[in-house]
Amino acid sequence: MSENHQKISKAIQYYKENYQNLHEEFLELLRIPSVSTSEGHKVDIERAADFLVNKLSGLGFDKVSKHPTPKHPIVYGDYIVDSEKPTVLIYGHYDVQPPDPLNEWQTPPFEPAKRGEYLFARGASDMKGQIWATISALEAIIKAGQPGLNIKLLFEGEEEIGSPSLDAFLESHKALLKSDFVLNPDAGMIAPHKPTIVYGLRGLAYFELRILGPKADLHSGIFGGVVANPANVLCKLIAGMHDKEGKVTLPGFYAQVRDLDEEEREELSRIGLNDDFYKEMTGVPALSGEMGYTPIERAGARPTLDVNGLYAGYIEKGAKTIIPAYATAKISSRLVPNQDPIAVKESMKAYLETNVPDTVTWELEYMSGAPAYINGEETPGLDLFVDALKETWHVEPLMKLEGGSIPVATSMKKRLGINSIITGFGLPGDQIHSPNERLHLPTHRKGVEVLIRFFA
Amino acid sequence: MSENHQKISKAIQYYKENYQNLHEEFLELLRIPSVSTSEGHKVDIERAADFLVNKLSGLGFDKVSKHPTPKHPIVYGDYIVDSEKPTVLIYGHYDVQPPDPLNEWQTPPFEPAKRGEYLFARGASDMKGQIWATISALEAIIKAGQPGLNIKLLFEGEEEIGSPSLDAFLESHKALLKSDFVLNPDAGMIAPHKPTIVYGLRGLAYFELRILGPKADLHSGIFGGVVANPANVLCKLIAGMHDKEGKVTLPGFYAQVRDLDEEEREELSRIGLNDDFYKEMTGVPALSGEMGYTPIERAGARPTLDVNGLYAGYIEKGAKTIIPAYATAKISSRLVPNQDPIAVKESMKAYLETNVPDTVTWELEYMSGAPAYINGEETPGLDLFVDALKETWHVEPLMKLEGGSIPVATSMKKRLGINSIITGFGLPGDQIHSPNERLHLPTHRKGVEVLIRFFA
Numbered sequence: 001m002s003e004n005h006q007k008i009s010k011a012i013q014y015y016k017e018n019y020q021n022l023h024e025e026f027l028e029l030l031r032i033p034s035v036s037t038s039e040g041h042k043v044d045i046e047r048a049a050d051f052l053v054n055k056l057s058g059l060g061f062d063k064v065s066k067h068p069t070p071k072h073p074i075v076y077g078d079y080i081v082d083s084e085k086p087t088v089l090i091y092g093h094y095d096v097q098p099p100d101p102l103n104e105w106q107t108p109p110f111e112p113a114k115r116g117e118y119l120f121a122r123g124a125s126d127m128k129g130q131i132w133a134t135i136s137a138l139e140a141i142i143k144a145g146q147p148g149l150n151i152k153l154l155f156e157g158e159e160e161i162g163s164p165s166l167d168a169f170l171e172s173h174k175a176l177l178k179s180d181f182v183l184n185p186d187a188g189m190i191a192p193h194k195p196t197i198v199y200g201l202r203g204l205a206y207f208e209l210r211i212l213g214p215k216a217d218l219h220s221g222i223f224g225g226v227v228a229n230p231a232n233v234l235c236k237l238i239a240g241m242h243d244k245e246g247k248v249t250l251p252g253f254y255a256q257v258r259d260l261d262e263e264e265r266e267e268l269s270r271i272g273l274n275d276d277f278y279k280e281m282t283g284v285p286a287l288s289g290e291m292g293y294t295p296i297e298r299a300g301a302r303p304t305l306d307v308n309g310l311y312a313g314y315i316e317k318g319a320k321t322i323i324p325a326y327a328t329a330k331i332s333s334r335l336v337p338n339q340d341p342i343a344v345k346e347s348m349k350a351y352l353e354t355n356v357p358d359t360v361t362w363e364l365e366y367m368s369g370a371p372a373y374i375n376g377e378e379t380p381g382l383d384l385f386v387d388a389l390k391e392t393w394h395v396e397p398l399m400k401l402e403g404g405s406i407p408v409a410t411s412m413k414k415r416l417g418i419n420s421i422i423t424g425f426g427l428p429g430d431q432i433h434s435p436n437e438r439l440h441l442p443t444h445r446k447g448v449e450v451l452i453r454f455f456a
Numbered sequence: 457m458s459e460n461h462q463k464i465s466k467a468i469q470y471y472k473e474n475y476q477n478l479h480e481e482f483l484e485l486l487r488i489p490s491v492s493t494s495e496g497h498k499v500d501i502e503r504a505a506d507f508l509v510n511k512l513s514g515l516g517f518d519k520v521s522k523h524p525t526p527k528h529p530i531v532y533g534d535y536i537v538d539s540e541k542p543t544v545l546i547y548g549h550y551d552v553q554p555p556d557p558l559n560e561w562q563t564p565p566f567e568p569a570k571r572g573e574y575l576f577a578r579g580a581s582d583m584k585g586q587i588w589a590t591i592s593a594l595e596a597i598i599k600a601g602q603p604g605l606n607i608k609l610l611f612e613g614e615e616e617i618g619s620p621s622l623d624a625f626l627e628s629h630k631a632l633l634k635s636d637f638v639l640n641p642d643a644g645m646i647a648p649h650k651p652t653i654v655y656g657l658r659g660l661a662y663f664e665l666r667i668l669g670p671k672a673d674l675h676s677g678i679f680g681g682v683v684a685n686p687a688n689v690l691c692k693l694i695a696g697m698h699d700k701e702g703k704v705t706l707p708g709f710y711a712q713v714r715d716l717d718e719e720e721r722e723e724l725s726r727i728g729l730n731d732d733f734y735k736e737m738t739g740v741p742a743l744s745g746e747m748g749y750t751p752i753e754r755a756g757a758r759p760t761l762d763v764n765g766l767y768a769g770y771i772e773k774g775a776k777t778i779i780p781a782y783a784t785a786k787i788s789s790r791l792v793p794n795q796d797p798i799a800v801k802e803s804m805k806a807y808l809e810t811n812v813p814d815t816v817t818w819e820l821e822y823m824s825g826a827p828a829y830i831n832g833e834e835t836p837g838l839d840l841f842v843d844a845l846k847e848t849w850h851v852e853p854l855m856k857l858e859g860g861s862i863p864v865a866t867s868m869k870k871r872l873g874i875n876s877i878i879t880g881f882g883l884p885g886d887q888i889h890s891p892n893e894r895l896h897l898p899t900h901r902k903g904v905e906v907l908i909r910f911f912a
Contacts, residue, residue, distance in 0.1 A: 037774035098776060104672070161774060202677060206775045215739030216560070217890040220762045221658060221860025224790045225754035226734050228744035231763035231785075232698065238688060239695035278682050283671030288684035288815040298681035306676045307687035308778050312766035314786060318493035318617065319662045319823050320554060321788055322764050322889050329687075330770060332777055334680050359744040367775050404677025404777075433778050434673040 004148070004456050011144035011452045015136060019445075022139070025055070026132045029094075030112045030121040036072055036095035036161045045157045048094045049073045052131075052155055059139055061153070063176070069165035072157030076176070079138070079151040087150035088381060089179035089418070091408055092131040093159030093186070096123035097433045104435035117441055124439035126432035130185040130424050131155060133444060137451030147455045149381075152179055156408075159186070162206070162368030163408060170415035181381045181419055182412045183454075185447075187402050188426035190271055192443050195389040195450070197382075198422040200401040201409060202300065203335030203372035205344040206308075208365040209234070209352070210328045217313065218323040227323060228359035231312035234327040237355055241305055241331075246290040248305045248333070250347040251354075258337040258374075260301050264401070268296050271398050281428055300401035304334045330367075334403060341369030370407030379419035388453035389423075392446055425450075460604070460912050467600035467908045471592060475901075478595070481511070482588045485550075486568045486577040492528055492551035492617045501613045504550045505529045508587075508611055515595055517609070519632070525621035528613030532632070535594070535607040543606035544837060545635035545874070547864055548587040549615030549642070552579035553889045560891035573897055580895035582888035586641040586880050587611060589900060593907030603911045605837075608635055612864075615642070618662075618824035619864060626871035637837045637875055638868045639910075641903075643858050644882035646727055648899050651845040651906070653838075654858040654878040657865060658756065659791035659828035661800040662764075664821040665690070665808070666784045673769065673778040684815035686783040687768035693811055694785060697761055702746040704761045704789070706803040707810075714793040714830075716757050720857070724752050727854050737884055756857035760790045786823075790859060797825030826863030835875035844909035845879075848902055881906075 015022070034048035035041040049066050052075045056064045061077035072095065080087075099109035099122045107113035109122035123129070134153075141147050154177065156166055170177060187198040213230035214223070243249050260268075273296045275287050289298040298304070308331065313324030333344055345366045356362045389397040402422070409420040425447030431437050471478070490504035491497040505522050508531045512520045517533035528551065536543075555565035555578045563569035565578035579585070590609075597603050610633065612622055626633060643654040669686035670679070699705050716724075729752045731743050745754040754760070764787065769780030789800055801822045812818045845853040858878070865876040881903030887893050 037776070038772070098770070098772065098774075100770075100772070101673075204677070204777070206777070213738075213740055216887055216892065218738060219860060219889045220760075220764060220788060221660070221790055221858075222884060223734070223738060223755060224760040224762050224859060225745045225758055226743055226751045227738050227740045228742075229762045231766045232694060234766075235691035235694035235763070236698075238691035242688065242692075278679070282669075282674060282679060282683050284669055284683045284815060285817060286684075286815045287682055288813070289681045295682045299679060302681055304676075304680040306680050306685045306779055307691070307768065307783075308676060308776055308780070309770040310687045310690075310766050310768035310780075310783060311771040312763065314554075314556075314765040315767040315784075316494075316554065316556070318554075319786065319788070320493070320764055320889065321660070321662070323762055324764070324766075325890075327763075327766060328771075330775065332676060332775070334677055357744070359740060359742045361741060402677075403680060404675060428678060431672055433675045433776065434781075436672065 007145045008453055008456045011140040011456065012449060014143045015140040015448055015452065022136050027112045029128050029132065030123055031110055033110045034095050034157065035098050036158055037098050045072045045095060049075050049157060052094060055135060056153065059142055067169065069169060071165055074157070074165070074169050075155040077153050079147065081146050081150055085149050086380060087152060087179040089152045089154060089177055089182045090134055091182055091184045091186070092134065092155045093127055093157065094131060094155050095157045095160050096126070096128070097160050101435060106436055118438040119441055120436055120438045122437050124437055125426040125430035126437065127186050129439045129444060130426065133425060133447045133451060134185065136448045137455055140452055141455045149455070151455070152177060159408065163411070166408065167411050167415060170411060174416065177416055179416070179418060181379055181421060184406060184409055184420045184422045185424040186406055187422045187424040188428070188430070189424070189443065190273060190398060190400065190428060192427060192440065193393055193395065195393050195395065195397040196423065197386070197397050197399055198402040199399050200337065200374040201372060201406045201422065202403050203339060203341060203370045203407065204332060205335060205341040205369040206332040206367040207348060208328060208330050208367055210326060210363040212326045212361045212363070214323065214325050217325050220321045220323050223323055228357060229323050230327040230360055231324050233357060233360050234312065234329055237352070238307060238329060240355055241351070246288065248303065250351045252347045253303070253344065256339045256343060257303060260297060264301070265297065267399055268301065268401060269294065271296055271400055299403045301336060303336050303339060306332060308332055335372050337372045337374045339372060341371060345369065371410055373406065373409040373413070375419055375422070379421055382421055385421050385423070385454055388450045391453055392450045463601045464909055464912045467596040467912065468905055470599045471596040471904055471908065478592050483568045485584050485588065486579055487566055489566045490551050490613065491554050492614055493554050501528045501551060505531050505613060508550060511591060512609065515598055523625065525625060527621055530613070530621070530625050531611040533609050535603065537602050537606055541605050542836060543608060543635040545608045545610060545633055545638045546590055547638055547640045547642070548590065548611045549583055549613065550587060550611050551613045551616050552582070552584070553616050557891060562892055574894040575897055576892055576894045578893050580893055581882040581886035582893065583642050585895045585900060586882065589881055589903045589907060590641065592904045593911055596908050597911045605911070607911070608633060615864065619867070622864065623867050623871060626867060630872065633872055635872070635874060637835055637877060640862060640865055640876045640878045641880040642862055643878045643880040644884070645880070645899065646729060646854060646856065646884060648883060648896065649849055649851065651849050651851065651853040652879065653842070653853050653855055655855050656793065656830040656857040657828060657862045657878065658859050659795060659797060659826045659863065660788060661791060661797040661825040662788040662823040663804060664784060664786050664823055666782060666819040668782045668817045668819070670779065670781050673781050676777045676779050679779055683779060684813060685779050686816055687780050689813060689816050690768065690783040690785055693808070694763060696811055697807070702744065704759065706807045708803045709759070709800065712795045712799060713759060716753065720757070721753065723855055724757065724857060725750065727752055727856055755859045757792060759792050759795060762788060764788055791828050793828045793830045795828060797827060801825065827866055829862065829865040829869070831875055835877055838877055841877050841879070841910050844906045847909055848906045
């Protein structure tokens with residue numbers, strides 16, 4: 001044990017001494033615009049994958065390779081110390097969200113900039129920063145001696161587009177990936193000094209709805225009042241998807257929803273994210289949402305339906321007096337246990353079949369979906385990880401239900417039959433998926449310490 | 457009279473013989489992208505104005521000049537034959553609507569292309585084509601002898617942005633512009649072989665509504681269910697602007713609306729634009745609009761409210777799971793006599809003050825407005841023009857209420873105290889304000905004949 005302690009302090013020492021070099025490498029990774037949603041960045045995706053391959057090889061990992069998939073490659077490498085010891089499969093994704101709207105960034109998204117305690121860049125928090133915390137801790141522990149368990153790393157490049165290739169890869173590499181549990185640092189902490197482990201995650205069903213009217217844009221003076229305006233129709237349909245109490249009206253939407261039990265509500269309330277926290281975090285004048293639930297319950301434990309994008313007609317400067325030929329909306333629903341995304345798709349279809357007027361035609365595209373994930377029974381390694389968090393922050397980690405989807409955890413359970421420890425060292429204010437995404441460096445450094453302790 | 461007939465046939469002869477040259481010049485004019493809405497085309501606007509100045513000078517017009525305004529210049533020129541004779545002020549605008557969405561054009565908007573009987577280009581119908589019909593007829597009649605009345609021409613470059621400089625120009629040039637009536641060919645015919653004169657025009661009130669939510673786009677997983685989604689809120693507000701019967705719900709919206717009397721409904725029904733006509737014209741599966749009125753009444757004689765543009769969040773290819781920071785809509789209302797656009801602005805504000813939830817903030821921009829115009833009493837020159845239409849098409853011209861706004865007619869009445877003959881030789885299928893705007897050449901040529909007869 002004390003030998004272990006020596007290893008830990010040696011590793012932490014190493015991390016402190018080599019922080020600058022590791023940080024420089026991190027900046028290199030952040031400079032690669034590995035946006036997975038747009039074809040234009042295919043080359044950058046490959047560059048990011050190669051960057052990781054080289055780094056892992058340099059650290060002495062085995063079987064390091066870039067596995068091609070129909071879309072973006074998966075990077076794998078492992079570090080086996082002793083086949084008798086437990087094995088952790090560490091998951092990460094090196095792709096990032098699109099940076100737009102670009103003009104709202106204070107500094108360019110792919111030119112990392114330090115302001116105060118924060119590092120600003122797309123992917124700084126979600127999740128290149130988390131990948132880098134893992135790699136830094138591994139480098140430190142390897143230089144200080146040996147990890148206390150076998151390490152397997154899997155970094156994909158398709159998380160932000162719904163991981164289309166992951167399931168197939170897990171299925172076809174079961175032997176290679178065989179592990180006792182997954183460490184997935186793609187979640188985050190609820191606040192600085194409040195280490196958090198997520199025991200449940202919302203799922204997702206993502207749609208694009210298109211309302212088609214006239215064959216071309218029409219002059220609103222000549223045809224206004226005669227034909228249905230697809231934009232007005234779309235708004236009416238979207239408005240009808242919620243009732244006065246903030247409940248989703250899609251038929252059967254709540255049929256499979258697993259209700260919160262008292263214990264969960266208790267534990268969630270302990271997190272203490274109140275109205276003021278959310279107001280301050282988001283800058284809205286007042287909160288909103290389903291009646292009868294607290295903000296933290298609404299954000300993590302209740303299903304939602306949000307418009308993510310809206311387009312019709314003329315959106316440039318100035319005025320154009322047209323009736324748009326069509327109107328589109330990107331709409332996604334956050335799902336809770338035990339909602340089935342396909343069932344949600346069906347209720348969306350049912351809603352539209354009943355409510356779309358015969359004055360227009362419509363198309364519904366089901367873009368991606370994943371069920372919610374709940375970490376029921378005991379997860380090996382969980383106690384060790386909790387200890388590592390405690391030793392680093394000297395507080396009891398919080399167990400919470402997370403709002404964001406990590407379909408990956410579901411896939412790992414389904415394909416490899418192992419549970420995930422879902423955690424991470426990002427903060428709610430990191431503005432992931434938004435302009436000016438940032439990483440809180442002090443928290444990030446503490447995260448590396450946690451991982452060093454855990455790997456030791 | 458027979459002398460007049462000779463003049464007419466000589467002029468028509470001239471037009472036939474010189475059609476090719478005149479057409480080539482027309483194409484030159486169409487090639488100039490004189491888009492008034494965007495600053496980038498300032499140079500092209502000037503080029504279009506210079507083009508007209510040169511043409512009029514070439515025809516022997518007097519006082520030909522390009523009058524600067526705060527924005528785009530007004531081109532004026534006159535041809536006075538005899539101060540005892542009546543004077544017509546012919547209005548036109550040489551600016552055009554923006555061509556976007558560009559990718560929906562079969563051939564580039566500013567490279568005129570002939571397909572079948574149609575000439576495709578932005579402005580071909582609205583209204584460079586109408587300006588050119590006027591100029592062609594004037595050239596023909598001048599070469600054949602003398603016009604039978606004094607001609608004054610006024611071409612502005614700001615019609616598509618609401619003619620911000622016109623009123624001031626009319627006020628400050630009353631003497632120069634003194635005329636007995638206006639000929640305004642910015643309307644159109646309801647069908648080929650159905651010459652039309654408009655005796656009423658709808659007005660317009662154009663708004664941009666902005667709904668402001670969180671200070672930046674938020675991750676819909678982490679914050680979905682906690683904050684109001686500006687896009688959802690915007691949709692709800694827009695949906696609420698119409699009731700089940702297709703009536704606009706803005707408080708007091710119909711207070712000033714002048715109802716149609718039986719005679720008008722009679723005359724309008726005579727136009728015989730039935731459901732099938734509108735369905736065929738627009739390609740919609742079924743018509744829509746205010747209950748209790750025929751399509752032609754809804755299109756011309758009843759006020760409407762349409763969304764012209766809608767934007768929020770992520771509208772590129774693929775998926776982005778965000779709650780947008782804001783959502784905007786361009787909304788415009790077509791007004792009928794005796795609605796006051798300012799009153800409509802007030803009712804829009806009143807609606808928003810009552811209905812916008814306190815979970816977001818909002819901004820309403822009143823972009824432009826003009827009251828409807830109705831040509832009540834006798835207009836000098838009207839009988840002559842009706843005769844010219846009859847002689848050319850051998851049918852009784854239709855008197856109709858037009859849906860589109862021509863605020864210019866209101867200004868002419870208000871500033872110069874003269875009525876307008878509102879007509880034109882465009883067709884409902886011309887797709888003005890849309891991709892693939894076109895001009896029906898045979899109808900256009902007949903239009904030139906009408907104008908030759910009228911000017912003779």
